[in-house]
Amino acid sequence: MVIPVEDAADPRLADYTRLRDVDLRKSMEGAQGLFVAEGEKVIRRAVGAGHPVRSVLTTAKWLGQLADVTRDVTVYLVSDEVMEGVTGFQVHRGALASMERLPLPPVPEVLAGKDSRTGPPRRIVVLEDLVDHGNVGAIFRCAAALGVDAIVLSPRCADPLYRRSVKVSMGAVFAIPYARMTDWHDGLAEIRAAGFQLLALTPDRHATALGDAPLKERVALMLGSEGDGLSSHWLHEADLPVRIPMSETAMDLGVDSLNVVAAAAIACHSLVARG
Incomplete structure (x- = not known):
């Protein structure tokens, strides 16, 4: 499910908003039980550890390289400019994934x-x-x-x-x-x-x-x-x-x-x- 998105303010991209705002992310991620994995290698390792993927935010360059991981997952396809507008920085590894946290053992x-x-x-x-x-x-x-x-x-x-x-x-x-x-x-x-x-x-x-x-x-x-x-x-x-x-x-x-x-x-x- 590849969905092109052209507006950084699109509410569907809320999981990736202002990734450098520590206070915002701590409160938001804790409340929603999510975290963000950056880059193909890290995304694969998170998936391998059993974390379900909520969605993926990526550019055209990285779409094919994550095809096996993003099967049956919603993928938001954006330009480099929109990516930076959402996250607040240049994402050099080209892909982000919103992942679900697993219960932390005692x-x-x-x-x-x-x-x-x-x-x-x-x-x-x-x-x-x-x-x-x-x-x-x-x-x-x-x-x-x-x-x-x-x-x-x-x-x-x-x-x-x-x-x-x-x-x-x-x-x-x-x-x-x-x-x-x-x-x-x-x-x-x-x-x-x-x-x-x-x-x-x-x-x-x-x-x-x-x-x-x-x-x-x-x-x-x-x-x-x-x-x-x-x-x-x-x-x-x-x-x-x-x-x-x-x-x-x-x-x-x-x-x-x-x-x-x-x-x-x-x-x-x-x-x-x-x-």
């Missing part, structure tokens, strides 16, 4: 590996209050690429299915199980009760070097917000604070830490490599 189900193909998770990442959607998407990509089994989000973490998160992750948000805590204050207790050792990543020079940390069978790596890092409450709740050692030259220059995405990649690699 934390205990993810920790038990209920829907996992590889069994109960042994190495997980726990994110506290990361509000940058790009950082959340990048960490999902790192975690999926390096073999982390699952991710748990604090209640205030950015939405992994926000368009920028999905885009930056290259669809990795559909490849790794995740859940969101309902209680920040006692959320870590639930993870510990499932048998996980809680490692708090910190730039504190007195913390144990990550490579020297004694690891238990199940490990949860805790990462804090972009600016402040982990809260004092979560640091106190951790079983062991760990750090990524900085070179002496870096310390002399006042560089005592990495950005959260780089730190996540190094720490995930270290944990998974150690088994």
